[in-house]
Amino acid sequence: MRRGVADADLAAVEAVLNEPDTKGWSSQANCVKNFKSEIMTQGLQMQSSRCVWCTLEVAEEGHRTAHRDHIAPKNPYSQWTFTPMNLVISCEYCNGFKVKGELDTVSVCAEQYANSEFLIVHPYIDDTSIHIQFVDNEAGYPILIEGLTDRGIWTIDAMSLASTHMTKQRAQEFIFSRETEALAAADLDILKRALDRQD
Template identity: 60%
Template sequence: MINLNECATIAIAVQTALDAIADDEKSDAWNTQTNDVKAFKVAIMDHGIEVQNTRCVWCTLEVAEEGHRTAHRDHIAPKGKHGRWTFEPLNLAISCEYCNGFKVKGEVETVVTVAANYADVEFLIVHPYLDNTAEHIRFVDNGAGYPIVIEGLSPRGIWTIDTMKLASPHLTKLRAMDHIFAKETAALPAEDQDLFKRAVGRVAP
């Protein structure tokens, strides 16, 4: 899991317009095509892709705006249950379509206690912005320095790993493959690295 220090900055006029939408209408407004909604979504995606180094906030695997492992704007407190936070930048991070899908996170309840101020909400899930993720979740050092095997360090860390299926054999294998790919690519001559990455549809680390 990735620890995030700063959420996206939204233009004041855009955020003001979105905040003015009634709380019980915000979730539905997410799927509209107004200029404010589109500007908000672009800001969230651009910021997330950059600060997360094109990786899913949960499983840490590589994502892209198109193609394999598509990047999703993931509402940490699900917008279907907590519509008031639909356009709260602190409530959004970039994840892959697997982690954000209905078979994993989807509309799973991640909140214990709602508060008027988002930063005061009590979460079940380890929050990438509000928590120091290293206190809850870590990757076990396998001697090679690759973040492959994940371990929970707290009840919330264990809940997050179990709920998000982060320790599944499938994701563990993919993380191992991802880092072996990075190691092997780094061993190539510099002039061959970009060519190889483009050929297999991978972005530079």
């Protein structure tokens, strides 16, 4: 199992889904809420609070909101709605209807999820570095994205990862991160001098 979602949690979710008038992913049953909460918590931790697609920083609240994203969309792949391996954390832009939304990412639907074939580079099944890489722009910032395989190119195109908007967002984040690190180091140096400590 990809995540540490307990078998008991999955069994409880399955029991709720078998009840009449179930609402599936939108169910307010505690076991469904707990499952979704655990997916968010573990996903943010596993992905270092970054969108699985564009790699930009996300959080449960704030400027770039974290979403639970179904790699194979809930429609028409409802059988995988609660499959942990089908869930990643993405930003609201990448998961939104203008980009991924209900994009069909599956080329061959098998009975077992892991035996299916995907059009998109699957972050848990594939070695992403074989399909996609970030390359430096003219200023030396690793913000440009390049497809190395047909699936990498499909993923970049379908997810608009090389758009001007996303490239600017990555550049802004890279510059902000670099400047923040430099500022933090300078503040630490001032603090050490104030305390007359050189180590």
